[in-house]
Amino acid sequence: MNIGILGLGLIGGSLGLDLLERGHRVIGVSRQETTCFQAIALGSVSEASTDMSRLQAAEVVFICTPLGLIVPKFAELISHLDDATVITDVGSVKTPIVEALSPLWENFIGGHPMAGSTNSGIEAAQRNLFAARPYVLTPTTTTPKKAISTVSEIVLSLGANIYHCQPEQHDRAVSWISHLPVMVSSSLIATAMSEREQDVLELAQKLASTGFRDTSRVGGGNPELGVMMAKYNRQALLNSLQQYRQNLDELIDLIEQENWIKLEEKLQSTQSSRRQFNV
Numbered sequence: 539m540n541i542g543i544l545g546l547g548l549i550g551g552s553l554g555l556d557l558l559e560r561g562h563r564v565i566g567v568s569r570q571e572t573t574c575f576q577a578i579a580l581g582s583v584s585e586a587s588t589d590m591s592r593l594q595a596a597e598v599v600f601i602c603t604p605l606g607l608i609v610p611k612f613a614e615l616i617s618h619l620d621d622a623t624v625i626t627d628v629g630s631v632k633t634p635i636v637e638a639l640s641p642l643w644e645n646f647i648g649g650h651p652m653a654g655s656t657n658s659g660i661e662a663a664q665r666n667l668f669a670a671r672p673y674v675l676t677p678t679t680t681t682p683k684k685a686i687s688t689v690s691e692i693v694l695s696l697g698a699n700i701y702h703c704q705p706e707q708h709d710r711a712v713s714w715i716s717h718l719p720v721m722v723s724s725s726l727i728a729t730a731m732s733e734r735e736q737d738v739l740e741l742a743q744k745l746a747s748t749g750f751r752d753t754s755r756v757g758g759g760n761p762e763l764g765v766m767m768a769k770y771n772r773q774a775l776l777n778s779l780q781q782y783r784q785n786l787d788e789l790i791d792l793i794e795q796e797n798w799i800k801l802e803e804k805l806q807s808t809q810s811s812r813r814q815f816n817v
């Protein structure tokens with residue numbers, strides 16, 4: 539199959555590595571020529587160019603640009619494509635994208651691979667990034683079955699597990715488990731940095747081990763992606779953050795009151811709740 543990828547970064551580049559390995563012809567388009575050369579050298583695409591019209595030959599196009607560019611680039615993209623071409627995107631927020639793009643292209647289906655890394659750009663691309671990870675598809679009532687099955691077959695070939703849901707449900711769900719953690723983790727790093735005594739701060743930095751590594755990882759990721767999450771999933775994220783603040787206040791109260799019994803009950807409850815998440 540001829541598969542196009544628009545935006546050769548972490549996600550687009552990783553997708554290309556797997557698709558090329560599975561025998562597809564992968565046509566890459568990116569903003570910078572150097573990225574195109576790099577993608578070819580890495581074995582992420584069969585061919586690559588900065589010229590969007592090259593995607594004319596694709597039967598399916600994955601839009602993998604930064605979140606804020608998906609809608610603007612789409613308008614330019616469709617001027618080069620045949621109506622039968624299936625388009626999907628990998629954006630981390632779905633409602634504004636699906637609302638804007640579905641009316642413009644019958645064969646569009648929103649998508650979001652729940653896989654990533656704290657690095658970005660083509661040099662961060664990796665094989666099997668999507669294997670055994672959830673991959674959300676958000677078809678609407680008017681999405682043609684053939685478009686859904688075409689994208690689903692490709693996604694399944696990556697070894698990913700497909701979930702279908704409404705764009706709004708997706709955005710609320712990822713707010714809890716992806717967007718809120720980025721903001722919490724970022725505040726954690728900022729709070730640790732607020733230690734006033736330089737010697738103590740340096741000691742903390744040296745003593746930081748697995749606990750801090752795990753909890754600070756997503757806060758140390760791509761800032762552009764974090765801003766996009768907040769901008770495009772603002773309401774759901776605000777709701778999650780307000781709920782989080784309430785939980786934090788409860789913890790502060792319990793510790794101030796030296797209510798160790800209640801604190802233990804709370805920690806026992808979160809210990810057992812964590813098992814209900816797919817991690």
Ligand code: NAP
Binds near residue numbers: 547628657
């Ligand atoms: P990224 O590594 O920064 O890659 C985005 C790529 O898009 C860049 O390498 C850039 O290529 C290219 N690009 C920028 N402007 C462009 C333009 N005008 N035309 C064509 N290409 C352009 O970002 P990413 O992490 O792969 O994220 C891409 C998408 O995946 C986002 O929509 C994000 O929401 C979604 N997503 C990210 C993650 C994650 O954990 N990172 C997970 C799931 C989904 P050049 O080098 O050519 O400028």
